[in-house]
Amino acid sequence: MAILNASPLTASPVVSEPPSSSNPGLPVSVRNLEKSFGKQKVLKGLNLEIRAGEIFVIMGPSGSGKSVFLRHIIGLEVPDAGEIRIGNELSTSEAIGDHYRLAIVFQSGGLLNSLTVAENIGLYLSEHRLKSRDQIAPIVRDKLALVRLSPEVGDKYPSELSGGMRKRVAIARALVVDPQLILFDEPTSELDPLVGLTIGREVLNLNQRTGVTTVVVTHDRDLAFGIADRMAFLVDGELIALGTPEEIRAFNHPILQQFLAAEFK
Amino acid sequence: MFQNLGEMLVLLGATLGTLPRFWQERRRVAEQLFDIGNSSLFMACMLALFMGGVLSLQTGPVLVQRGLGSSLGGLVALALCKELAPVMMAVLIAGRIGSSMAAELGSMQVYQEIDALRTLNINPIRYLVFPRVVAIAVALPCLVVFANLVGWMGGALVAQFNARVEVSWNAYFSNLRATVEWMDLANGLIKSFFFAIVVGVVSCHQGLTTRGGPRGIGRSVTKAVVNSIVLILVLDYALTRLLLPLDNGWQF
Numbered sequence: 144m145a146i147l148n149a150s151p152l153t154a155s156p157v158v159s160e161p162p163s164s165s166n167p168g169l170p171v172s173v174r175n176l177e178k179s180f181g182k183q184k185v186l187k188g189l190n191l192e193i194r195a196g197e198i199f200v201i202m203g204p205s206g207s208g209k210s211v212f213l214r215h216i217i218g219l220e221v222p223d224a225g226e227i228r229i230g231n232e233l234s235t236s237e238a239i240g241d242h243y244r245l246a247i248v249f250q251s252g253g254l255l256n257s258l259t260v261a262e263n264i265g266l267y268l269s270e271h272r273l274k275s276r277d278q279i280a281p282i283v284r285d286k287l288a289l290v291r292l293s294p295e296v297g298d299k300y301p302s303e304l305s306g307g308m309r310k311r312v313a314i315a316r317a318l319v320v321d322p323q324l325i326l327f328d329e330p331t332s333e334l335d336p337l338v339g340l341t342i343g344r345e346v347l348n349l350n351q352r353t354g355v356t357t358v359v360v361t362h363d364r365d366l367a368f369g370i371a372d373r374m375a376f377l378v379d380g381e382l383i384a385l386g387t388p389e390e391i392r393a394f395n396h397p398i399l400q401q402f403l404a405a406e407f408k
Numbered sequence: 409m410f411q412n413l414g415e416m417l418v419l420l421g422a423t424l425g426t427l428p429r430f431w432q433e434r435r436r437v438a439e440q441l442f443d444i445g446n447s448s449l450f451m452a453c454m455l456a457l458f459m460g461g462v463l464s465l466q467t468g469p470v471l472v473q474r475g476l477g478s479s480l481g482g483l484v485a486l487a488l489c490k491e492l493a494p495v496m497m498a499v500l501i502a503g504r505i506g507s508s509m510a511a512e513l514g515s516m517q518v519y520q521e522i523d524a525l526r527t528l529n530i531n532p533i534r535y536l537v538f539p540r541v542v543a544i545a546v547a548l549p550c551l552v553v554f555a556n557l558v559g560w561m562g563g564a565l566v567a568q569f570n571a572r573v574e575v576s577w578n579a580y581f582s583n584l585r586a587t588v589e590w591m592d593l594a595n596g597l598i599k600s601f602f603f604a605i606v607v608g609v610v611s612c613h614q615g616l617t618t619r620g621g622p623r624g625i626g627r628s629v630t631k632a633v634v635n636s637i638v639l640i641l642v643l644d645y646a647l648t649r650l651l652l653p654l655d656n657g658w659q660f
Contacts, residue, residue: 219523240529253524255516267528270535320528 261297440543460562468573482587513615
Protein backbone atom coordinates (compact mmCIF):
# COMPACT_ATOMS: atom_id res chain seq x y z
CA MET A 144 0.00 0.00 0.00
CA ALA A 145 1.68 3.17 -1.22
CA ILE A 146 0.53 5.38 1.61
CA LEU A 147 2.05 3.20 4.27
CA ASN A 148 5.48 2.76 2.82
CA ALA A 149 5.50 6.36 1.82
CA SER A 150 5.97 8.23 4.98
CA PRO A 151 6.54 11.91 4.46
CA LEU A 152 9.79 12.82 2.83
CA THR A 153 11.32 13.56 6.19
CA ALA A 154 11.57 11.22 9.12
CA SER A 155 11.83 14.04 11.60
CA PRO A 156 8.53 15.33 13.04
CA VAL A 157 9.82 18.85 13.25
CA VAL A 158 11.35 20.51 10.24
CA SER A 159 13.94 23.13 10.86
CA GLU A 160 13.83 26.59 9.32
CA PRO A 161 14.69 26.21 5.63
CA PRO A 162 18.07 27.49 4.56
CA SER A 163 18.13 30.83 2.76
CA SER A 164 17.10 31.10 -0.85
CA SER A 165 20.69 31.84 -1.81
CA ASN A 166 21.25 28.06 -1.85
CA PRO A 167 21.88 26.97 -5.43
CA GLY A 168 19.71 24.53 -7.31
CA LEU A 169 20.40 20.84 -6.92
CA PRO A 170 21.85 18.42 -9.48
CA VAL A 171 19.95 15.20 -10.13
CA SER A 172 21.70 12.01 -11.15
CA VAL A 173 19.71 9.06 -12.50
CA ARG A 174 21.36 5.63 -12.77
CA ASN A 175 19.81 2.55 -14.39
CA LEU A 176 16.32 3.46 -13.21
CA GLU A 177 13.78 0.69 -13.73
CA LYS A 178 10.12 0.46 -12.76
CA SER A 179 7.33 -1.97 -13.58
CA PHE A 180 3.66 -1.94 -12.70
CA GLY A 181 2.57 -5.57 -12.82
CA LYS A 182 3.90 -6.98 -16.07
CA GLN A 183 4.24 -3.60 -17.70
CA LYS A 184 7.76 -2.22 -17.65
CA VAL A 185 7.36 1.55 -17.48
CA LEU A 186 10.98 2.69 -17.07
CA LYS A 187 13.74 0.67 -18.71
CA GLY A 188 17.12 1.55 -17.30
CA LEU A 189 17.15 5.35 -17.50
CA ASN A 190 20.49 7.10 -17.16
CA LEU A 191 20.79 10.88 -17.20
CA GLU A 192 22.16 13.90 -15.36
CA ILE A 193 20.22 17.07 -14.63
CA ARG A 194 22.55 19.98 -13.90
CA ALA A 195 22.11 22.33 -10.99
CA GLY A 196 20.09 25.40 -11.92
CA GLU A 197 19.03 24.36 -15.42
CA ILE A 198 15.57 23.96 -16.88
CA PHE A 199 15.35 20.35 -18.00
CA VAL A 200 12.35 19.37 -20.09
CA ILE A 201 11.19 15.78 -20.53
CA MET A 202 9.06 15.08 -23.57
CA GLY A 203 7.62 12.00 -25.12
CA PRO A 204 4.40 10.42 -26.34
CA SER A 205 1.65 9.51 -23.87
CA GLY A 206 2.52 6.45 -21.80
CA SER A 207 6.25 6.87 -22.25
CA GLY A 208 6.84 7.03 -18.47
CA LYS A 209 7.47 10.78 -18.09
CA SER A 210 5.18 11.36 -15.10
CA VAL A 211 6.28 8.13 -13.43
CA PHE A 212 9.87 9.33 -13.78
CA LEU A 213 8.90 12.64 -12.16
CA ARG A 214 7.23 10.81 -9.26
CA HIS A 215 10.47 8.86 -8.75
CA ILE A 216 12.49 12.07 -8.52
CA ILE A 217 10.26 13.49 -5.78
CA GLY A 218 10.21 10.16 -3.93
CA LEU A 219 6.57 9.26 -4.47
CA GLU A 220 7.59 6.03 -6.21
CA VAL A 221 10.29 3.57 -5.21
CA PRO A 222 12.33 2.20 -8.16
CA ASP A 223 12.54 -1.54 -8.79
CA ALA A 224 16.20 -1.09 -9.68
CA GLY A 225 18.67 1.75 -10.03
CA GLU A 226 18.73 5.00 -8.12
CA ILE A 227 18.18 8.72 -8.29
CA ARG A 228 20.51 11.03 -6.38
CA ILE A 229 19.44 14.55 -5.59
CA GLY A 230 22.52 16.42 -4.44
CA ASN A 231 24.16 13.83 -2.23
CA GLU A 232 20.96 12.08 -1.13
CA LEU A 233 19.03 9.20 -2.60
CA SER A 234 15.53 10.28 -3.65
CA THR A 235 14.10 7.48 -1.51
CA SER A 236 15.96 8.58 1.62
CA GLU A 237 13.66 9.60 4.45
CA ALA A 238 16.10 12.29 5.48
CA ILE A 239 16.08 14.07 2.13
CA GLY A 240 13.51 16.57 3.37
CA ASP A 241 15.84 17.53 6.21
CA HIS A 242 18.64 18.39 3.83
CA TYR A 243 17.01 19.74 0.70
CA ARG A 244 13.85 21.57 -0.27
CA LEU A 245 11.96 19.92 -3.11
CA ALA A 246 8.60 20.85 -4.60
CA ILE A 247 6.30 19.56 -7.31
CA VAL A 248 3.43 21.14 -9.19
CA PHE A 249 1.07 18.33 -10.09
CA GLN A 250 -0.85 18.17 -13.34
CA SER A 251 -4.10 18.54 -11.39
CA GLY A 252 -2.59 21.13 -9.06
CA GLY A 253 -3.05 18.82 -6.08
CA LEU A 254 -4.58 21.64 -4.02
CA LEU A 255 -6.43 20.58 -0.89
CA ASN A 256 -10.05 21.32 -1.72
CA SER A 257 -11.11 21.61 1.91
CA LEU A 258 -8.71 24.52 2.47
CA THR A 259 -8.83 28.04 1.08
CA VAL A 260 -6.20 29.18 -1.39
CA ALA A 261 -4.37 31.08 1.37
CA GLU A 262 -4.43 28.05 3.66
CA ASN A 263 -3.12 25.89 0.81
CA ILE A 264 -0.24 28.27 0.13
CA GLY A 265 0.63 28.65 3.81
CA LEU A 266 0.20 24.95 4.62
CA TYR A 267 3.91 24.09 4.65
CA LEU A 268 4.74 26.97 6.98
CA SER A 269 1.81 26.43 9.34
CA GLU A 270 2.12 22.64 9.56
CA HIS A 271 5.83 22.74 10.28
CA ARG A 272 5.37 25.74 12.57
CA LEU A 273 8.00 27.70 10.74
CA LYS A 274 6.03 30.97 10.99
CA SER A 275 3.19 32.34 13.06
CA ARG A 276 -0.21 33.00 11.50
CA ASP A 277 0.55 36.72 11.35
CA GLN A 278 3.81 36.08 9.55
CA ILE A 279 2.26 33.67 7.08
CA ALA A 280 -0.36 36.12 5.77
CA PRO A 281 2.12 38.53 4.09
CA ILE A 282 4.11 35.60 2.68
CA VAL A 283 0.95 34.23 1.10
CA ARG A 284 0.17 37.67 -0.38
CA ASP A 285 3.72 37.87 -1.80
CA LYS A 286 3.51 34.45 -3.39
CA LEU A 287 0.10 35.25 -4.87
CA ALA A 288 1.55 38.42 -6.34
CA LEU A 289 4.48 36.45 -7.77
CA VAL A 290 2.08 34.31 -9.78
CA ARG A 291 -0.01 37.39 -10.62
CA LEU A 292 -3.05 36.63 -8.54
CA SER A 293 -4.81 39.25 -6.42
CA PRO A 294 -4.85 38.91 -2.60
CA GLU A 295 -8.65 38.38 -2.69
CA VAL A 296 -8.07 35.01 -4.36
CA GLY A 297 -6.64 33.84 -1.04
CA ASP A 298 -10.11 33.66 0.50
CA LYS A 299 -11.51 31.44 -2.24
CA TYR A 300 -11.60 27.67 -2.34
CA PRO A 301 -9.81 25.81 -5.17
CA SER A 302 -13.14 24.69 -6.61
CA GLU A 303 -14.03 28.36 -7.22
CA LEU A 304 -10.98 28.93 -9.44
CA SER A 305 -10.34 28.34 -13.14
CA GLY A 306 -7.83 25.67 -14.21
CA GLY A 307 -5.16 28.29 -14.92
CA MET A 308 -5.63 29.97 -11.55
CA ARG A 309 -5.42 26.61 -9.77
CA LYS A 310 -2.12 25.88 -11.52
CA ARG A 311 -0.77 29.27 -10.47
CA VAL A 312 -1.88 28.69 -6.88
CA ALA A 313 -0.11 25.32 -6.99
CA ILE A 314 3.04 27.11 -8.18
CA ALA A 315 2.66 29.66 -5.36
CA ARG A 316 2.35 26.82 -2.85
CA ALA A 317 5.50 25.20 -4.25
CA LEU A 318 7.36 28.54 -4.01
CA VAL A 319 6.62 28.83 -0.28
CA VAL A 320 8.96 25.88 0.24
CA ASP A 321 11.69 28.05 -1.35
CA PRO A 322 12.69 24.99 -3.40
CA GLN A 323 16.12 24.01 -4.63
CA LEU A 324 14.52 21.56 -7.06
CA ILE A 325 11.05 22.11 -8.53
CA LEU A 326 9.18 19.68 -10.76
CA PHE A 327 6.29 20.53 -13.06
CA ASP A 328 4.00 17.81 -14.38
CA GLU A 329 2.28 19.02 -17.56
CA PRO A 330 2.09 22.64 -16.40
CA THR A 331 0.12 23.83 -19.43
CA SER A 332 -2.30 20.95 -19.89
CA GLU A 333 -5.99 21.95 -19.96
CA LEU A 334 -5.04 25.60 -20.35
CA ASP A 335 -5.72 27.94 -23.24
CA PRO A 336 -2.59 29.08 -25.15
CA LEU A 337 -2.46 32.49 -23.48
CA VAL A 338 -2.60 31.12 -19.94
CA GLY A 339 -0.15 28.42 -21.02
CA LEU A 340 2.20 31.16 -22.16
CA THR A 341 1.85 32.93 -18.81
CA ILE A 342 2.66 29.72 -16.94
CA GLY A 343 5.67 29.13 -19.19
CA ARG A 344 6.94 32.62 -18.39
CA GLU A 345 6.41 31.96 -14.66
CA VAL A 346 8.57 28.85 -14.92
CA LEU A 347 11.28 30.75 -16.78
CA ASN A 348 11.17 33.77 -14.42
CA LEU A 349 11.32 31.55 -11.36
CA ASN A 350 14.38 29.74 -12.68
CA GLN A 351 16.16 32.94 -13.63
CA ARG A 352 15.30 34.68 -10.35
CA THR A 353 16.20 31.90 -7.92
CA GLY A 354 18.49 29.54 -9.79
CA VAL A 355 16.28 26.60 -8.81
CA THR A 356 16.79 23.39 -10.78
CA THR A 357 13.60 22.98 -12.80
CA VAL A 358 12.32 19.75 -14.33
CA VAL A 359 9.30 20.04 -16.60
CA VAL A 360 7.33 17.16 -18.07
CA THR A 361 5.23 18.29 -21.00
CA HIS A 362 3.67 17.45 -24.35
CA ASP A 363 3.62 21.11 -25.25
CA ARG A 364 6.32 21.57 -27.89
CA ASP A 365 6.15 25.38 -27.84
CA LEU A 366 6.61 25.44 -24.07
CA ALA A 367 9.38 22.84 -24.17
CA PHE A 368 11.47 24.55 -26.83
CA GLY A 369 10.70 27.97 -25.34
CA ILE A 370 12.05 27.32 -21.86
CA ALA A 371 14.44 24.35 -21.96
CA ASP A 372 18.15 24.54 -21.38
CA ARG A 373 18.32 20.84 -22.15
CA MET A 374 15.74 18.22 -23.08
CA ALA A 375 15.20 14.49 -22.92
CA PHE A 376 12.87 12.48 -25.14
CA LEU A 377 11.38 9.26 -23.77
CA VAL A 378 9.68 6.50 -25.72
CA ASP A 379 8.28 3.45 -23.93
CA GLY A 380 10.35 4.11 -20.83
CA GLU A 381 13.62 4.45 -22.73
CA LEU A 382 15.71 7.55 -23.23
CA ILE A 383 15.85 8.15 -26.97
CA ALA A 384 17.47 11.56 -27.10
CA LEU A 385 19.16 13.98 -24.73
CA GLY A 386 20.58 17.41 -25.46
CA THR A 387 19.92 21.09 -26.08
CA PRO A 388 16.71 22.07 -27.94
CA GLU A 389 18.78 22.50 -31.13
CA GLU A 390 20.32 19.05 -30.75
CA ILE A 391 16.91 17.51 -30.13
CA ARG A 392 15.45 19.16 -33.22
CA ALA A 393 18.32 17.81 -35.28
CA PHE A 394 18.23 14.32 -33.76
CA ASN A 395 17.29 11.72 -36.32
CA HIS A 396 14.81 9.33 -34.77
CA PRO A 397 11.51 8.52 -36.52
CA ILE A 398 9.24 8.81 -33.44
CA LEU A 399 10.92 12.01 -32.27
CA GLN A 400 10.69 13.58 -35.73
CA GLN A 401 7.08 12.45 -36.02
CA PHE A 402 6.33 13.97 -32.60
CA LEU A 403 7.94 17.28 -33.53
CA ALA A 404 6.37 17.48 -36.97
CA ALA A 405 2.85 16.36 -36.03
CA GLU A 406 0.25 18.88 -37.20
CA PHE A 407 -3.47 18.76 -37.87
CA LYS A 408 -4.09 19.16 -41.60
CA MET B 409 -8.18 -10.27 2.51
CA PHE B 410 -5.19 -11.09 4.74
CA GLN B 411 -3.12 -8.47 2.92
CA ASN B 412 -5.87 -5.92 3.67
CA LEU B 413 -5.92 -6.93 7.33
CA GLY B 414 -2.16 -6.62 7.51
CA GLU B 415 -2.24 -3.21 5.88
CA MET B 416 -4.93 -2.07 8.29
CA LEU B 417 -2.84 -3.23 11.25
CA VAL B 418 0.15 -1.35 9.86
CA LEU B 419 -2.05 1.74 9.42
CA LEU B 420 -3.31 1.36 12.99
CA GLY B 421 0.28 1.09 14.24
CA ALA B 422 1.32 4.16 12.25
CA THR B 423 -1.70 6.05 13.61
CA LEU B 424 -0.84 5.10 17.18
CA GLY B 425 2.71 6.20 16.43
CA THR B 426 1.44 9.75 15.91
CA LEU B 427 -0.25 9.83 19.36
CA PRO B 428 2.57 11.90 20.91
CA ARG B 429 1.56 14.74 18.58
CA PHE B 430 -2.02 14.72 19.83
CA TRP B 431 -1.81 18.27 21.17
CA GLN B 432 -0.77 19.65 17.79
CA GLU B 433 -3.70 17.89 16.14
CA ARG B 434 -6.32 18.88 18.73
CA ARG B 435 -8.01 21.42 16.45
CA ARG B 436 -8.50 18.89 13.67
CA VAL B 437 -9.69 16.26 16.18
CA ALA B 438 -12.22 18.78 17.53
CA GLU B 439 -13.44 19.58 14.01
CA GLN B 440 -13.95 15.89 13.27
CA LEU B 441 -15.69 15.35 16.62
CA PHE B 442 -18.06 18.21 15.89
CA ASP B 443 -18.82 16.78 12.43
CA ILE B 444 -19.51 13.31 13.82
CA GLY B 445 -21.66 14.54 16.70
CA ASN B 446 -23.51 17.02 14.55
CA SER B 447 -24.37 14.54 11.85
CA SER B 448 -25.07 11.50 14.02
CA LEU B 449 -26.58 12.48 17.36
CA PHE B 450 -30.17 12.97 16.21
CA MET B 451 -30.08 9.80 14.10
CA ALA B 452 -28.52 7.84 16.99
CA CYS B 453 -31.25 8.99 19.37
CA MET B 454 -34.00 8.10 16.91
CA LEU B 455 -32.49 4.67 16.34
CA ALA B 456 -32.09 4.05 20.07
CA LEU B 457 -35.62 5.23 20.91
CA PHE B 458 -37.15 2.75 18.51
CA MET B 459 -34.72 -0.05 19.43
CA GLY B 460 -35.80 0.26 23.05
CA GLY B 461 -39.44 0.46 22.01
CA VAL B 462 -39.27 -2.61 19.78
CA LEU B 463 -37.43 -4.63 22.44
CA SER B 464 -40.11 -3.75 24.94
CA LEU B 465 -42.85 -4.53 22.46
CA GLN B 466 -41.39 -7.89 21.44
CA THR B 467 -40.42 -9.21 24.86
CA GLY B 468 -42.99 -7.42 27.08
CA PRO B 469 -46.10 -9.49 26.18
CA VAL B 470 -44.15 -12.77 26.47
CA LEU B 471 -42.79 -11.83 29.90
CA VAL B 472 -46.17 -10.55 31.11
CA GLN B 473 -47.83 -13.76 29.92
CA ARG B 474 -45.42 -15.78 32.08
CA GLY B 475 -45.77 -13.47 35.07
CA LEU B 476 -42.33 -11.97 34.55
CA GLY B 477 -43.45 -8.49 33.45
CA SER B 478 -41.49 -6.86 36.26
CA SER B 479 -38.23 -8.10 34.66
CA LEU B 480 -38.82 -6.11 31.48
CA GLY B 481 -36.78 -3.05 32.51
CA GLY B 482 -33.66 -5.06 33.24
CA LEU B 483 -33.97 -7.13 30.10
CA VAL B 484 -34.35 -4.15 27.79
CA ALA B 485 -31.60 -2.24 29.54
CA LEU B 486 -29.11 -5.10 29.48
CA ALA B 487 -29.79 -5.94 25.84
CA LEU B 488 -29.30 -2.32 24.91
CA CYS B 489 -26.23 -1.43 26.92
CA LYS B 490 -24.28 -4.66 26.41
CA GLU B 491 -25.14 -5.47 22.82
CA LEU B 492 -27.57 -3.47 20.77
CA ALA B 493 -26.46 0.08 21.47
CA PRO B 494 -22.73 -0.50 20.81
CA VAL B 495 -23.33 -2.62 17.72
CA MET B 496 -26.08 -0.48 16.20
CA MET B 497 -24.26 2.78 16.91
CA ALA B 498 -21.11 1.33 15.34
CA VAL B 499 -23.11 0.27 12.28
CA LEU B 500 -24.66 3.73 12.11
CA ILE B 501 -21.25 5.39 12.35
CA ALA B 502 -19.85 3.02 9.72
CA GLY B 503 -22.67 3.99 7.37
CA ARG B 504 -22.73 7.71 8.03
CA ILE B 505 -19.19 8.65 9.00
CA GLY B 506 -17.05 5.77 7.73
CA SER B 507 -18.49 6.10 4.24
CA SER B 508 -17.90 9.83 4.11
CA MET B 509 -14.33 9.39 5.41
CA ALA B 510 -13.59 6.78 2.75
CA ALA B 511 -15.08 9.05 0.07
CA GLU B 512 -13.16 12.11 1.26
CA LEU B 513 -9.80 10.37 1.57
CA GLY B 514 -10.45 8.44 -1.64
CA SER B 515 -11.07 11.63 -3.51
CA MET B 516 -7.95 13.19 -1.99
CA GLN B 517 -5.95 10.15 -3.11
CA VAL B 518 -7.33 10.17 -6.64
CA TYR B 519 -6.83 13.92 -7.09
CA GLN B 520 -3.23 13.83 -5.78
CA GLU B 521 -3.96 15.83 -2.63
CA ILE B 522 -2.30 13.18 -0.49
CA ASP B 523 0.75 13.13 -2.76
CA ALA B 524 0.86 16.90 -2.38
CA LEU B 525 0.86 16.56 1.41
CA ARG B 526 3.77 14.14 1.27
CA THR B 527 5.79 16.40 -0.99
CA LEU B 528 5.25 19.16 1.58
CA ASN B 529 6.75 16.84 4.23
CA ILE B 530 3.36 16.50 5.92
CA ASN B 531 2.63 13.00 7.14
CA PRO B 532 -0.80 12.12 5.73
CA ILE B 533 -1.39 9.64 8.53
CA ARG B 534 -0.88 12.31 11.17
CA TYR B 535 -2.72 14.98 9.19
CA LEU B 536 -5.68 12.93 7.94
CA VAL B 537 -6.02 9.55 9.65
CA PHE B 538 -5.13 10.34 13.25
CA PRO B 539 -7.77 13.06 13.84
CA ARG B 540 -10.47 10.90 12.27
CA VAL B 541 -9.67 7.75 14.23
CA VAL B 542 -9.35 9.64 17.52
CA ALA B 543 -12.59 11.54 16.89
CA ILE B 544 -14.53 8.33 16.17
CA ALA B 545 -12.97 6.61 19.21
CA VAL B 546 -14.22 9.45 21.42
CA ALA B 547 -17.56 10.02 19.70
CA LEU B 548 -18.83 6.45 19.48
CA PRO B 549 -18.76 5.65 23.22
CA CYS B 550 -20.48 9.02 23.84
CA LEU B 551 -23.17 8.12 21.32
CA VAL B 552 -23.59 4.75 23.04
CA VAL B 553 -24.24 6.53 26.37
CA PHE B 554 -26.92 8.65 24.68
CA ALA B 555 -28.33 5.59 22.93
CA ASN B 556 -28.58 3.72 26.25
CA LEU B 557 -30.47 6.53 27.94
CA VAL B 558 -32.82 7.17 25.03
CA GLY B 559 -33.31 3.45 24.38
CA TRP B 560 -34.24 2.81 28.00
CA MET B 561 -36.76 5.63 27.74
CA GLY B 562 -38.16 4.15 24.53
CA GLY B 563 -38.60 0.81 26.25
CA ALA B 564 -40.24 2.46 29.25
CA LEU B 565 -42.69 4.41 27.09
CA VAL B 566 -43.84 1.27 25.30
CA ALA B 567 -44.01 -0.65 28.61
CA GLN B 568 -46.16 2.06 30.16
CA PHE B 569 -48.51 2.87 27.30
CA ASN B 570 -48.86 -0.27 25.20
CA ALA B 571 -51.93 -2.25 26.17
CA ARG B 572 -50.20 -5.62 25.52
CA VAL B 573 -47.37 -4.83 27.92
CA GLU B 574 -48.64 -2.52 30.66
CA VAL B 575 -45.62 -2.58 32.92
CA SER B 576 -45.58 0.55 35.02
CA TRP B 577 -42.89 3.20 34.75
CA ASN B 578 -41.83 2.56 38.35
CA ALA B 579 -41.67 -1.22 37.97
CA TYR B 580 -39.68 -0.85 34.74
CA PHE B 581 -37.06 1.46 36.21
CA SER B 582 -36.75 -0.23 39.60
CA ASN B 583 -36.03 -3.52 37.82
CA LEU B 584 -33.59 -1.71 35.52
CA ARG B 585 -31.72 -0.28 38.54
CA ALA B 586 -31.66 -3.66 40.26
CA THR B 587 -30.39 -5.51 37.18
CA VAL B 588 -27.93 -3.28 35.39
CA GLU B 589 -24.46 -3.01 36.87
CA TRP B 590 -21.77 -0.46 36.12
CA MET B 591 -19.80 -3.27 34.53
CA ASP B 592 -22.60 -3.85 32.02
CA LEU B 593 -22.34 -0.24 30.94
CA ALA B 594 -18.56 -0.47 30.83
CA ASN B 595 -18.88 -3.64 28.78
CA GLY B 596 -20.78 -1.76 26.06
CA LEU B 597 -18.45 1.21 26.18
CA ILE B 598 -15.34 -0.97 25.86
CA LYS B 599 -16.90 -2.70 22.87
CA SER B 600 -17.85 0.58 21.26
CA PHE B 601 -14.30 1.91 21.65
CA PHE B 602 -12.91 -1.05 19.72
CA PHE B 603 -15.68 -0.84 17.13
CA ALA B 604 -14.77 2.82 16.65
CA ILE B 605 -11.14 1.94 15.99
CA VAL B 606 -12.29 -0.65 13.45
CA VAL B 607 -14.57 1.81 11.63
CA GLY B 608 -11.93 4.55 11.64
CA VAL B 609 -9.06 2.38 10.45
CA VAL B 610 -11.07 0.42 7.86
CA SER B 611 -12.60 3.59 6.38
CA CYS B 612 -9.31 5.48 6.25
CA HIS B 613 -7.53 2.45 4.80
CA GLN B 614 -10.11 2.12 2.06
CA GLY B 615 -9.87 5.82 1.30
CA LEU B 616 -6.09 5.86 1.17
CA THR B 617 -5.90 2.82 -1.10
CA THR B 618 -8.45 4.14 -3.59
CA ARG B 619 -7.48 3.71 -7.22
CA GLY B 620 -9.20 4.49 -10.48
CA GLY B 621 -11.16 7.74 -10.31
CA PRO B 622 -14.79 8.24 -9.33
CA ARG B 623 -15.65 4.59 -9.78
CA GLY B 624 -12.79 3.67 -7.47
CA ILE B 625 -14.11 6.10 -4.88
CA GLY B 626 -17.52 4.44 -5.04
CA ARG B 627 -15.92 1.03 -4.61
CA SER B 628 -13.93 2.25 -1.61
CA VAL B 629 -17.04 3.63 0.07
CA THR B 630 -18.92 0.36 -0.37
CA LYS B 631 -15.95 -1.67 0.87
CA ALA B 632 -15.44 0.62 3.85
CA VAL B 633 -19.03 0.14 5.04
CA VAL B 634 -19.28 -3.59 4.31
CA ASN B 635 -15.86 -4.46 5.76
CA SER B 636 -16.54 -2.34 8.85
CA ILE B 637 -19.85 -4.06 9.54
CA VAL B 638 -18.41 -7.54 9.03
CA LEU B 639 -15.45 -6.78 11.31
CA ILE B 640 -17.73 -5.19 13.93
CA LEU B 641 -19.83 -8.36 14.13
CA VAL B 642 -16.79 -10.67 14.24
CA LEU B 643 -15.14 -8.49 16.87
CA ASP B 644 -18.42 -8.32 18.80
CA TYR B 645 -18.36 -12.05 19.35
CA ALA B 646 -14.70 -12.03 20.35
CA LEU B 647 -15.14 -9.11 22.75
CA THR B 648 -18.30 -10.56 24.27
CA ARG B 649 -16.40 -13.78 24.94
CA LEU B 650 -13.45 -11.89 26.41
CA LEU B 651 -15.61 -9.65 28.59
CA LEU B 652 -17.76 -12.47 30.04
CA PRO B 653 -15.57 -12.92 33.14
CA LEU B 654 -16.10 -9.27 34.00
CA ASP B 655 -19.86 -9.68 34.29
CA ASN B 656 -19.87 -10.02 38.07
CA GLY B 657 -19.06 -6.41 38.65
CA TRP B 658 -20.48 -3.50 40.58
CA GLN B 659 -24.21 -3.07 41.11
CA PHE B 660 -25.79 -0.11 39.26
